[in-house]
Amino acid sequence: MTWIKLLIAGLIIALSTLLGYVAAGRFRARGKFFAQMCAFNERFVNELSYGRKPLSEIAADQPSGDFGKLLSEAAASRVPDVRQAYLTKEEKQDVTDYFSLLGRGDSYSQIGFFTGKKTALSEKKAAAEKEAASRSSLYLKLGLLAGLALVILIV
Amino acid sequence: MLEFLPPRISSAVRHVNKNLLYELRIRADKPLSVNLGGKYLFLGEQGEASAENALYPTLKEVQDALFAACGYSVYSVEEELRRGFVTTKAGERIGIAGTVVMQGTVVLSVRDVTSLCVRIPHEIIGCAETVYSACLKEGLRSLLVMSPPGEGKTTVLRDLSRLVSERMRVNILVADERGELSAGSLGATADIVKFSDKQTAFTAGIRAMRPDVIVTDELLGEDYAAVRQALSGGVCVFASAHLTRFEDVPEKIFSRYIFLDGLGKVGRIGKENGSDLD
Numbered sequence: 373m374t375w376i377k378l379l380i381a382g383l384i385i386a387l388s389t390l391l392g393y394v395a396a397g398r399f400r401a402r403g404k405f406f407a408q409m410c411a412f413n414e415r416f417v418n419e420l421s422y423g424r425k426p427l428s429e430i431a432a433d434q435p436s437g438d439f440g441k442l443l444s445e446a447a448a449s450r451v452p453d454v455r456q457a458y459l460t461k462e463e464k465q466d467v468t469d470y471f472s473l474l475g476r477g478d479s480y481s482q483i484g485f486f487t488g489k490k491t492a493l494s495e496k497k498a499a500a501e502k503e504a505a506s507r508s509s510l511y512l513k514l515g516l517l518a519g520l521a522l523v524i525l526i527v
Numbered sequence: 528m529l530e531f532l533p534p535r536i537s538s539a540v541r542h543v544n545k546n547l548l549y550e551l552r553i554r555a556d557k558p559l560s561v562n563l564g565g566k567y568l569f570l571g572e573q574g575e576a577s578a579e580n581a582l583y584p585t586l587k588e589v590q591d592a593l594f595a596a597c598g599y600s601v602y603s604v605e606e607e608l609r610r611g612f613v614t615t616k617a618g619e620r621i622g623i624a625g626t627v628v629m630q631g632t633v634v635l636s637v638r639d640v641t642s643l644c645v646r647i648p649h650e651i652i653g654c655a656e657t658v659y660s661a662c663l664k665e666g667l668r669s670l671l672v673m674s675p676p677g678e679g680k681t682t683v684l685r686d687l688s689r690l691v692s693e694r695m696r697v698n699i700l701v702a703d704e705r706g707e708l709s710a711g712s713l714g715a716t717a718d719i720v721k722f723s724d725k726q727t728a729f730t731a732g733i734r735a736m737r738p739d740v741i742v743t744d745e746l747l748g749e750d751y752a753a754v755r756q757a758l759s760g761g762v763c764v765f766a767s768a769h770l771t772r773f774e775d776v777p778e779k780i781f782s783r784y785i786f787l788d789g790l791g792k793v794g795r796i797g798k799e800n801g802s803d804l805d
Contacts, residue, residue, distance in 0.1 A: 426600035447599055476594070478636060479602040 377527070384526075385519035392515020396508040398458040401438065403504035405456065406497040408439035409467070413493050417486050420479045427475050446471045528617050528647070531595035533588040535572070542574030549677065549790075551645040555586040562677070565790055586641065593640055596621050607706075607722065609634045614722075618648040618710020648681070650711035654791045655686035661783075661796050661804060663691065667740060668782035669758060672767040679791030680767035681707050681744050687765055688713040688742045700738035702728035708744055717742075729753040738762055745769065751778040773801035 558581030625640035692714020788794025
């Protein structure tokens with residue numbers, strides 16, 4: 373019987389830790405979103421100065437993820453509908469504004485606008501990644517502790 | 528083909544025979560018109576219509592169509608836009624009319640675009656057979672294809688390139704300044720330089736690609752220096768120009784002058800001095 377108790381205790385702890393990991397998912401997704409947006413912005417400014425590839429070609433090389441999907445929509449036809457739940461209302465508006473200006477001007481004006489976005493995006497990326505790291509660690513620990521507490525209560 | 532058109536216009540165009548569609552004129556708040564087999568008609572939601580029943584594109588539709596034709600990336604075609612046109616991936620050439628923004632003598636941009644002239648490329652296999660037989664059977668020589676706009680000069684040049692490539696296996700450099708020539712088969716031995724002015728394409732192309740023939744369209748007065756340079760270097764040139772009379776050719780440096788008469792039809796062929804070829 374002891375081994376069954378140990379197994380159940382282990383499963384409870386594993387499950388609660390997993391729940392903690394899942395709960396932190398939105399912070400990781402947010403970090404990834406801004407990291408991709410920042411990387412794209414850097415690349416786009418370079419493209420504007422040199423290759424001037426159309427958005428569809430840039431989007432085709434974009435790594436998969438929520439930002440990549442929005443970029444593909446923008447490259448295909450329209451300003452995408454930004455619905456990501458992990459973004460705040462203001463962030464959604466900022467991202468929508470970003471896409472609404474993407475491609476809609478000559479290289480001179482686009483370089484000016486998107487170079488100006490670099491600093492803000494870098495700060496956003498750093499903050500989102502920092503938050504993702506700390507929240508992930510916190511939620512994992514909370515999950516683990518919750519599992520342990522549950523096991524102690526049951527036993 | 529014509530994938531950049533807004534839904535209403537796209538739906539109207541669906542009612543016409545695409546094989547006969549040469550041109551589409553989209554003007555804000557004016558009836559949509561098409562050149563179908565050489566004849567201009569108005570188009571309504573169900574096809575041919577009178578001016579009253581025609582489709583009237585809105586200013587937003589005109590601008591949406593242009594933005595879509597730019598691949599939603601205006602910066603990638605800004606040089607072309609400054610020259611008054613944009614060419615889509617499928618090879619449709621879209622001329623634009625709007626407010627030209629100048630800085631001194633340099634065109635900065637064209638804004639408030641109100642009219643689009645969409646020219647649809649056609650590939651007519653064999654349409655240059657007459658020219659080939661009359662002018663090139665005994666070997667390569669330089670040719671100038673002449674006609675008013677919209678009579679198939681580009682189509683003839685494209686087919687000529689394909690024929691020369693297939694039958695002579697010579698290296699062809701296509702200097703495609705407007706991206707129209709390369710919208711079709713130019714042959715297996717053709718190298719394409721797109722969207723470059725003729726002087727740059729000719730000079731860089733001759734150095735880099737060592738062509739036997741250069742094919743280019745719509746020669747203007749300032750382009751003849753590049754052609755002369757190529758000819759003196761032993762490279763033949765097949766070109767076209769918006770001209771109808773031999774006397775109006777700025778420099779008589781070609782071996783043959785082909786005068787088109789109607790859509791892609793060869794009217795007459797002139798020799799170096801303009802007299803008819805026997």
